[in-house]
Amino acid sequence: MQLARFHRLKPCYYRLEGTRCAKCQTTHFPPRQRCNQCGATELQSVRLSRRGRVAAVTSIHQPSSGFPKGSQLMAAIVDLEDGVRLIAQLTDVEPEETSVGMAVEMVVRRLRTDNGDGPILYAYKFRPVLKRT
Amino acid sequence: MREVYIIGIGQTPVEEHWDRPLRELGAAATLAAIRDAQIEAPQALFVGNMLSGATCGQENLGTVIADFAGFNGIEAMKIETACASGGAAVRAAYLAVASGAHDVVVAVGVEKLTDLAIEDTTGALAGAADADYEAAHGITFTALNALMMRLYIERYGVRKDDFATFVINAHNHARGNPNAMFRKPVTLEDYARSPMVAEPICILDSSPVADGAAAVVLCSADRARSLCDRPIRILGSSLATDTIGLASRREILRCEAIRRSAQLAYKQAGVTPKDIDFVEVHDAFSIVAALSLEASGFVKDGQAIPFALEGNIDIPGSLPCSTRGGLKARGHPVGASGVYQVVEAVEQLRGQAGDTQVKDCRLALTQSVGGLASVAVTHILGN
Numbered sequence: 001m002q003l004a005r006f007h008r009l010k011p012c013y014y015r016l017e018g019t020r021c022a023k024c025q026t027t028h029f030p031p032r033q034r035c036n037q038c039g040a041t042e043l044q045s046v047r048l049s050r051r052g053r054v055a056a057v058t059s060i061h062q063p064s065s066g067f068p069k070g071s072q073l074m075a076a077i078v079d080l081e082d083g084v085r086l087i088a089q090l091t092d093v094e095p096e097e098t099s100v101g102m103a104v105e106m107v108v109r110r111l112r113t114d115n116g117d118g119p120i121l122y123a124y125k126f127r128p129v130l131k132r133t
Numbered sequence: 134m135r136e137v138y139i140i141g142i143g144q145t146p147v148e149e150h151w152d153r154p155l156r157e158l159g160a161a162a163t164l165a166a167i168r169d170a171q172i173e174a175p176q177a178l179f180v181g182n183m184l185s186g187a188t189c190g191q192e193n194l195g196t197v198i199a200d201f202a203g204f205n206g207i208e209a210m211k212i213e214t215a216c217a218s219g220g221a222a223v224r225a226a227y228l229a230v231a232s233g234a235h236d237v238v239v240a241v242g243v244e245k246l247t248d249l250a251i252e253d254t255t256g257a258l259a260g261a262a263d264a265d266y267e268a269a270h271g272i273t274f275t276a277l278n279a280l281m282m283r284l285y286i287e288r289y290g291v292r293k294d295d296f297a298t299f300v301i302n303a304h305n306h307a308r309g310n311p312n313a314m315f316r317k318p319v320t321l322e323d324y325a326r327s328p329m330v331a332e333p334i335c336i337l338d339s340s341p342v343a344d345g346a347a348a349v350v351l352c353s354a355d356r357a358r359s360l361c362d363r364p365i366r367i368l369g370s371s372l373a374t375d376t377i378g379l380a381s382r383r384e385i386l387r388c389e390a391i392r393r394s395a396q397l398a399y400k401q402a403g404v405t406p407k408d409i410d411f412v413e414v415h416d417a418f419s420i421v422a423a424l425s426l427e428a429s430g431f432v433k434d435g436q437a438i439p440f441a442l443e444g445n446i447d448i449p450g451s452l453p454c455s456t457r458g459g460l461k462a463r464g465h466p467v468g469a470s471g472v473y474q475v476v477e478a479v480e481q482l483r484g485q486a487g488d489t490q491v492k493d494c495r496l497a498l499t500q501s502v503g504g505l506a507s508v509a510v511t512h513i514l515g516n
Contacts, residue, residue, distance in 0.1 A: 001269060009265055030266045030378065056287070058279035060271070060331045064256035067271040075272040075331075077280050077380055085380040087280070089270055095332075100287060111270060123270060 001114060006121055013123035014108055016050065018084060019043040029084045050106040051129065052080035059095040066112050078104060078126055092127035103129040134231040138357035138364035139514070141170025141350030142476040147314045147464030149247040150344040155189045159243035160202040162346035162469075166239060170350040172360065176235040177208035181222030181242035182468035183215055187257040188245050198241060208235070214372070215261035216417060218242065219347070219471025220501025220510030226351045227370045227512075236356050241348035242472030254342055258467070261504045263378040275339060275418070277379055277505050279331040282420040284385055286333065289435040293333045296419040297324035298441040299454075300337050300461060303416060306448065307458025309489030310477075314343055314464030338419045340465035347472040349479070365479050368496075369398035369513035379505045390509040391428035391502060398498070398511040399430070406430040409513070410494035411453040411481060413474035415502035416461045422454070425500055429511070453491050456481055471501030475512060482516045 011017040018029035023040035029048060034041050055077040063073055074090040076098070090098060091109055104126040111121040143165025145158050153161075159180065167175070178199050185191045195209030214221040219242030226240035246254050255275075259268035262277055286293065300319060307313035319337060327335035357364040373393035376382055382389070399405060406429065414429075416422035423437035431452055432440045440446070446454035457463055457477035460470050478497035480486045501510045 005265075009269075012266075028381070030263070030381075036376070036381075056280045056283040058276050058283060058331045058333075059329075060273055060276045061328070062255060062273065062275065062330045063252065064259055064268070064271060064273050065250075065252040066256065069252070073271050073276075075270075075276045075280065077284070077385075087267055087270075087272060087277070087378070087380045089272070121269075 001121055003119055006119065011045070016048045016106055016124050017045050018048050020046040027082060027084050029086050048084050049080040049082040052078045052104055054098065054100055054102045054104055055079050055085070056100065057090065057098045066114065074098065076126065089125045090127065091125040105129045135233055136354040137227050137230045137351055137367045138354065139349050139367065139475070139479055140352055140357055140361040140364050141166040141172070142348070142479050143169055144312050144347040144473060144476050145345050146312045147343045147345035147466055155185060155191060155243060155245040156197050156201040158245065158344060158346040159198040159241055162243065162348040163198060163202045163239055163241045166348035166350045170360065172237060172350065174204050175207065175237050175239040175350065177229055177238040178204060179222040179225040179229070179238065179240045180209065180211045181219035181240065181472055182211055182244055183213055183218045183261070184244065184246070184257050184467065188249055198243065213468070214508045214510070215503035216467050217471055217501040217503030217508050217510050218468035219473065220499070220512070221372060221471065223349060223472060223475050223512060224370050224372050224510050227367055230351050230353055237350065237352040239348055239350055240472060241346060242469035243346035244466035244468045245344045246342045246466060247344050251342070266378055273331060275334055276331040278418045278420055279334045280379065281385060281424070281505070282333055285420060285423065288386060291438050294321065294325060295438045295442065296338060296423070297321050298438065299416055299419040299422040300324055302441065302446050303455040303459040303461035306456050306489045307462035309487050310457040310463060313458040313462055314341055315458070315462040334418055340417045340460040343464035343466045345464060345466035345469050345473070347469050347476045349472060349475050363483060363516065365482050366515050367512060368404070368515050369402035369511065371397035371401065372508065372510045373397065375507045377504065377507050386424065386434070388424050388428040388506040390506055391425055391500065394509040394511040395429040395500070398513050402513040404496065404513065408496055409452065409498045410496050411456050411491045412497070413456065413478055413499040414454055414459065415500055416455055416459040417465055417502070421502060421506070424506065425502065429498065429500065448489055448491055456486065456489055456491055471510060474499040474501060475514070478514050482514060
């Protein structure tokens, strides 16, 4: 990924920022220019909830270039507690341990290293919620 | 808007064309369509293509194909709507004639995917989805379709193996198509043994990466009458979009772009789903075939699989689907597939479909879907 592009994405990738409509309070992710519910253009940046539940999950046997061959990436639709839905990688979990409804939380993890020795790209992923003692 | 007719079709076989470059495939289909229409040259050329830059380093594809086909100077442009690019090129050509801007034009879809290593093709195709919020995270195009299939299985309580009915049907129909990539039947056992690409999508759920080109000649009513004995009329043409990201949708399985484009096409043609004799669906993955039949109004939501299992999508059946093999077995040269669908529908309506001829057919629906059903193009054709 181009470095400038990655820097532009950092608020979303590191802090899970979306937009919220000042008029109808709809929250969007990815961030929008104009509210897709009411058409208002006055939108504010907002940090999304870091917790949610898995709505669907798949494990990827044939990855894109730039992602390790032979690894099984897991992708999930995640419903966040604030009602926003997004798609992200799951981490710290085996495919057979995943299930619909599983509680997950956001972490920032390495996405990939470009061209072997290029910049290391980090972004949000979701892991099973850790049990607190 | 003026009436628009199809008076010529052309296509190359769909396969791994190691020996033929992008421009040659595009020009070959274009010239075949010109010969079929018995005209000298079109006034404009609309080239449906998704990935010429990524796979061949070539953009400005309108000019390239016009030049290589020997039509220097004409209006020519590339039309891109990801996997629906072919359908969109037909739509652009339709609008050019309907508006009165041109009388005779060509829409050609062309794609060259097999020059790249599979992981690079996979990466390039992921650009049909959201580059920053899906593809960059390593979430492949197949994986996104797999998530839709998971939701579908969960919602409607169907079994993964039930989807085999679309695959078996497509391969059966490809046997009658000399241009199809896979002309051999597959069985439920083959499907059950097929390796996973992104669970629950297996290789046999997926259309193959391939090269190919298909073209149609479109013209106005008066030119059609003077040039052609049996012109096929385009009765409806529409394109609709949805959010680029799958997760931004309120109801993922509703496929609003498909729904909207189908409704617009029915309305323009003055017909209902019941009037359609056969349908070329965008069966890039078997889940998309199911969702397309539902969103296009042929069956209620959740009913596509029982509908298919009852034999309705076979030839003969109440609604034959993918009658020349579909994307699944004819092959899916991405930006060309939407034009192949129209060419195949014309073959059927002309009575030129050989072993897989749909008897007494008069009304066809073709539908090209791009991204995660984020764009859909529907055409209704009649003779």
